[in-house]
Amino acid sequence: MKFSFKNDYSEGCHPNILQALLQYNLDQQAGYGEDEYSLKAKTLIKEKINNPHSEVFLVSGGTQANLIVISAILKPYQCVISAAPGHILNNETGAIEATGHKILSIETEDGKIKPSDIIPILEGHRNVPHQVMPKLVYISNSTELGTIYQAKELEELSAFCKENKLYLFMDGARLGHGLTAEISDLTLEKVAALTDIFYLGGTKNGALIGEAIIINNPVLQEDFAFNIKQKGALLAKGRLLGIQFMELMKDDLYFDLARHANQQAMKIKNALQNKGIAFLSDTYTNQIFPILNNHLIEVLSENFEFYVWKKVDENLSAIRLITSWSTGDEAVNQFIEIIEREL
Amino acid sequence: MKFSFKNDYSEGCHPNILQALLQYNLDQQAGYGEDEYSLKAKTLIKEKINNPHSEVFLVSGGTQANLIVISAILKPYQCVISAAPGHILNNETGAIEATGHKILSIETEDGKIKPSDIIPILEGHRNVPHQVMPKLVYISNSTELGTIYQAKELEELSAFCKENKLYLFMDGARLGHGLTAEISDLTLEKVAALTDIFYLGGTKNGALIGEAIIINNPVLQEDFAFNIKQKGALLAKGRLLGIQFMELMKDDLYFDLARHANQQAMKIKNALQNKGIAFLSDTYTNQIFPILNNHLIEVLSENFEFYVWKKVDENLSAIRLITSWSTGDEAVNQFIEIIEREL
């Protein structure tokens, strides 16, 4: 079997989680998220974001979190604004539209949204009532291109949204990676203070399943649980989610795992940069997009699995490499060796 | 802590499952249900139903399975027929209607549907195009009242549905319990032969999460996976579902667990019957509804948790007791002892 850099969900989960599942397995608990572990996990999260008034809900996956949040928040005629590479636009089989809401797309180079990107959309949607009403700004951090929001960027975006009565929603499927990037000056506490709602992704950072939706805006908290149940996302054995987030939140395991994934990617990035390789985007998280020649790509694929992301010209293509909480040194070193041998 | 007879999802999962999760934890696998364990689980299921042409999809929970199946199958103007106690009618926060489909309710004493129950509905819905078109019959086995379908009943219902171009869909959240009831003459193979689509519930029978949707009618198989993704039900780490069903299907563990749950309930049932206690419905599965006097209910609740289901008169109420794959002899014996002491 070739080692895979295709994604960050190829392995199971962090051993602490399995250990806890074993330990608590036969304890009887209340169903539907009222178990002790879920309550403990929520408490830990609220401590880390330093906001006791936020509410936390645990669901299984990213598409599920996105569709529940968006359909819960918006009125039928309101719509979402997303960067063009946004996961909800491209890789969720129209899950958002299936709940009745249009997504307006913003072309961006780095997968991020600035206030100046939103202004023309607002100006172009004033023909009341003939057009949808833009109401929610959806961003990802880290983004689908591996880039991140810095504190100042998020502050500006948040202020702009408040002024324009737009909700700000952060898809945090890879929030751990975003926040632990070596250049990041953003913190979890700040994310909670600057967004109306966001989620903390477990699936791509050491859990088997699980995303923690955190609602900071009190207006959006009301009756939220109904939406989770109605969309089929309320697990009878909520303990499965509770135990995972309880473990991930203990002693910052969540951030340690993300930092590890980032570091493994950075090792490869540095090795490639030392050889003068260019990248599709300048990333500091667990996704890198080096532009390699066809021959090298072929050699690498004899030993590793990864996606060829985008053809650049006849000789060059960008590949996507993703590392995870469990990517070991061996695979990374072997990859680097081939690079150094071939270049 | 008092022992709980409130439901069959109070504990974690069967130890074999945890063992397998540990064993395969660091193996890299393809995402989204293309992992080896999911493929193996599907193969085992198709062997057990003896139909290689059926298709199997693994999802997380019952409400999720119900809403995906129904919204995938029906055209916008078509509706569902359900017995009045049907889970989709009462305990899913309008999940089916949220996908656009009405549910027509049939009053029944035992939670089961007969062809003669459906005829008046068909006759009452012929004012085309001013009324919804009944198109799918939803049944549960075992039902929400703990009762079961026998082979002859399901054969008649299946034939009626075919004649009337109705789809027959069985909610099998407790199918294991239904099929292993001591009086049941129905088999999994027969269920597959007689329904267009059904699911095999894991959550209430020893899994952490998981229901296996099995599509027997080829017309309903086309493009089904899109619906799973669109509703947020396609787990990135599909291995979590795959490993569970792989283990449950090995050596009939699934049925052994259900049979155990039934037997523990029957022990209590027999003890109560020996004392002349009546029941709300005559069940042979893991749900029993004995009618007890208020004093006895009080005494029992000092030691056990359970739901008081329905007030019968000033002195009597039916309680609901549910046993599970993990209900041990100790709790059952202690419960029986109190009964025998008090009556």
Add this chain to the structure above:
Amino acid sequence: MKFSFKNDYSEGCHPNILQALLQYNLDQQAGYGEDEYSLKAKTLIKEKINNPHSEVFLVSGGTQANLIVISAILKPYQCVISAAPGHILNNETGAIEATGHKILSIETEDGKIKPSDIIPILEGHRNVPHQVMPKLVYISNSTELGTIYQAKELEELSAFCKENKLYLFMDGARLGHGLTAEISDLTLEKVAALTDIFYLGGTKNGALIGEAIIINNPVLQEDFAFNIKQKGALLAKGRLLGIQFMELMKDDLYFDLARHANQQAMKIKNALQNKGIAFLSDTYTNQIFPILNNHLIEVLSENFEFYVWKKVDENLSAIRLITSWSTGDEAVNQFIEIIEREL
């Protein structure tokens, strides 16, 4: 051609409307309901309900009004309460469920809802978040059975809804007939004061198309126009609706037409009562449901069209007779003559 008592929409419209359509035909007007006639019609309606703060929106038909109002008001997990004969439950092809909302049905003899009917529904829906949340009470006046709400009944229902944070919505497809029934002590002004939202039906009272939705609760007024456009109900030539309601509201034409329809029905009712004929329900509006023997029904159907509504026994059935703003004396007298001759 036999004269038809089948419904109140068999003819075109009141001549005043056609006259106005001719008169204003070539005047250029703004589109989408911003024309002078629509503005005038809305002003007249607000005067008649004596509430300048209500907002008025004109749409084409009853099903359209119902689905727009309900989907605009409710959050995804909220549902409707309706009497069992409610039009939205039986004759709108699941239009409400198609917008995602469940309708809970109340069995009633007279098609009307009392607070005591709603209490058990509220009590039966407290298993948060596993059940839909009842939020809107839908009533019709006159009802689908021809009965009406008196002032006291509506006051009590309105107070109950306020206490329980339920919206009260009146389907007024036949509101003219309800308010002009000889025994009615309810007024249009009172209806507006006691409901959150209601509509004034034109289609069944002299218009070609048209229902005027009137929103009294300011919370429900916000952005309402978006919903009308999104559901395809905003006519480019809104003048068609505006001119009709402008004419109907002038000099109380609307109420004169409804009163005429009621009176024609009452003439027949009286003739039948004089012969000792019983009725399915005691109505004072333009719908009557006399119980006749099969022979008489046969004789009458040689001369008139009407629906046989409900078989009572082997010899007797109730028929439904509906009169309209344009039902002339000749048809009524001829019908009465046959009755008097045959009985």
Add this chain to the structure above:
Amino acid sequence: MKFSFKNDYSEGCHPNILQALLQYNLDQQAGYGEDEYSLKAKTLIKEKINNPHSEVFLVSGGTQANLIVISAILKPYQCVISAAPGHILNNETGAIEATGHKILSIETEDGKIKPSDIIPILEGHRNVPHQVMPKLVYISNSTELGTIYQAKELEELSAFCKENKLYLFMDGARLGHGLTAEISDLTLEKVAALTDIFYLGGTKNGALIGEAIIINNPVLQEDFAFNIKQKGALLAKGRLLGIQFMELMKDDLYFDLARHANQQAMKIKNALQNKGIAFLSDTYTNQIFPILNNHLIEVLSENFEFYVWKKVDENLSAIRLITSWSTGDEAVNQFIEIIEREL
């Protein structure tokens, strides 16, 4: 009052229609489109398209037609392809997404779609089941930019759609104008032969309301009426739609009205071209987009109403002028006089 060139729905309807409404006003007719006039109108349409197997349904407006057709045809995971200026994308308040379906946008200069525009969309949507499935191509003729499809263009697009199992749906809100453009070589019969489904717009061509949906693909005909009722589009007095289309279809009135509108626009176009004025797009229908200097625009707006469509530079903007079936010579000549005087 200034004469308005803002749109083609500023006036009422063609006098023949009012005459017929008057003539048949008191005839009793069956409701819900079963009236004689609707049946006659449908017969006339089927004769004109020379296809007795097509089915015709009459609804009120364009957004309504679009949302009914698209939601009736597509499965939940299927989506629409539209040119970027498509009405469904920009001016229908998200009506299509509100029924659950995504719209993929194609950038085009002339508002038209070619097979080569669709290929990259198909290629970009093969990540099954993570992306929506493109299934329906939506085109307008004439387009939102006033341009038209020629026979060869539609033949190629139709063939491409068949090969790729895509439905072809033509929004014909201005189909009369498209087909009667002086350069058009397309016929109504050909449109019916080349599309799966299309509609013939009445609202913008002399009717008060009304679009005739024509379904040529038998697969799409099944049970279509249910969708019309469910979306609130089935008028009780279907006669209103029937009479209008009956009159418009008599003696080709429909095409005469459209041709007149086109000719009035062409007179202005020619006058402007004689003065060397450029246009935003090269149109032969009732919409023209001349690029004028700010001074001239100001002078013209003292006498006429029209939209300033797009700023071209500091001195120049394109305006949009729309003529209708009722635009008289006086307004056109006066407009031309100002042009000739000022330039």
